[in-house]
Amino acid sequence: MIRLTARTGRLFLELCSFVGELIIFCFRILTNLLVPPFFLRAFFSSIIQIGWLSLPVVGITSFFTGGALALQIYAGGARFNAEEVVPSIVAIGMVRELGPVLGGLMVAARVASSIAAEIGTMKVTEQVDALITLSTEPIKYLVVPRVIAAVLAVPVLVGVGDSIGVLGGYVIGTTRLDFNNAIYLINSINYLEFWDVLSGLIKGAVFGCIISVMGCFFGMRCEKGARGVGQATKSAVVSASVLILAANYFLTEAFFSS
């Protein structure tokens, strides 16, 4: 009993110190965000890494999701003769929820892991120490460019994913479910509001922030060789994914409750 209490207590203390570390880390990012020097080269290469190279993954995921969504809603809608809602529901579902969440999760798997592994390896091979001795703040050189790049790139990815998802629904809807091409498109667009799209993009920006901060945070606190790097990578992906889903709920609540 005493041992159990002790262990719970220790776990709780560890959690507190972990959260504290994370808050300090975020604070350090903020204080370094707007103060020169800026590392443009690192920023552009992060845009390529996070944005451009994630396009195929996000595109393919969205296409199949849009297609599957069309089939599901058609089957569900058929139960009360509401098959014609397929285009608008696919569009709204994609843009408000599935585009950002699935896009965010795919990018988390791809990017949070690679950021954590790269920075973690730099940490254990003393490259981060070397940066300090070369008068370069690691947060500025390694973290800030990645965070800014992710916050800008993930909404764009989400936008592209939204469009491809709608396209997926359109392709399935017109080939498998005998919708008329023009009517499908008109229905997709007519019921979609600007706010639906914008809220999805805002979610994307928040998810981008979560992904990059988690990748960098676990990379920077990485210790003890290859095993540490593996652990950092795992923790980064898991925590980024969980936080994305949690943040998604709260954002949705905030956006649509009123």
Add this chain to the structure above:
Amino acid sequence: MIEVSDLHKSFDQNNVLKGVNLKISDGKSMVIIGASGQGKSVILKCLLGLIKPDKGLVLLNGIDPNSKEKNIALAKIGMLFQGGALFDSLPVWQNVAFRYLNGKRKISTSEARKIAIDKLNRVGLKDSFADSFPSELSGGMQKRVALARAIATEPEIIFFDEPTTGLDPIMAQVINKLIRELVVEMGVTAVTITHDMQSVRSIADEVALLHAGTIQWTGPLKNIDKSKNKYLNQFISGSGKGPIETLR
């Protein structure tokens, strides 16, 4: 001037440094010797503010590297890490010219490249390696690139953590001569860690021997063979018998 006074550092139960005192005057070359695992690299990291001492004070030209002013001190310091610590995402020449490509000392790319190649030549590397990536080089070559990076901005103080380990004897002599030249001709203050007695004899003005967490002996190079210090005698002769145990 580098001053280390009463420096203590432990990792968990492992008391590595237990009161190290050192004084290195400007333009002098100090060589720290000592058995493997005694905390020589830890001393250098404390000097650079990378490891926070538990107790004691470190001053580089009067500046504490753990204080807010550490960037003033670091701007004039070069460091060669024991493992090289090259940035593996950058080609060799950008590693060497890192300070000229980023931050306060930024200059044009072509000029930076010229300086980088000049420094690479000084550590015995041909121009053709400038565009290679560190992972494409051998261990000894990486070490020399790291050395070129440490000396690239002509710092006033340079720390060398085992500059010649992993090099062939010819290249080791080249590097020893280079370090000596930096001290004698450029007036650099150098702190070198090495296990190699030939290096000690070619680089040092002063020698310090670290064992069991404290400096056991320190003095000018010419005194090392006359000394009666048991630790130093054992270290120089490399004998298995003496106060330095072989199972540590």
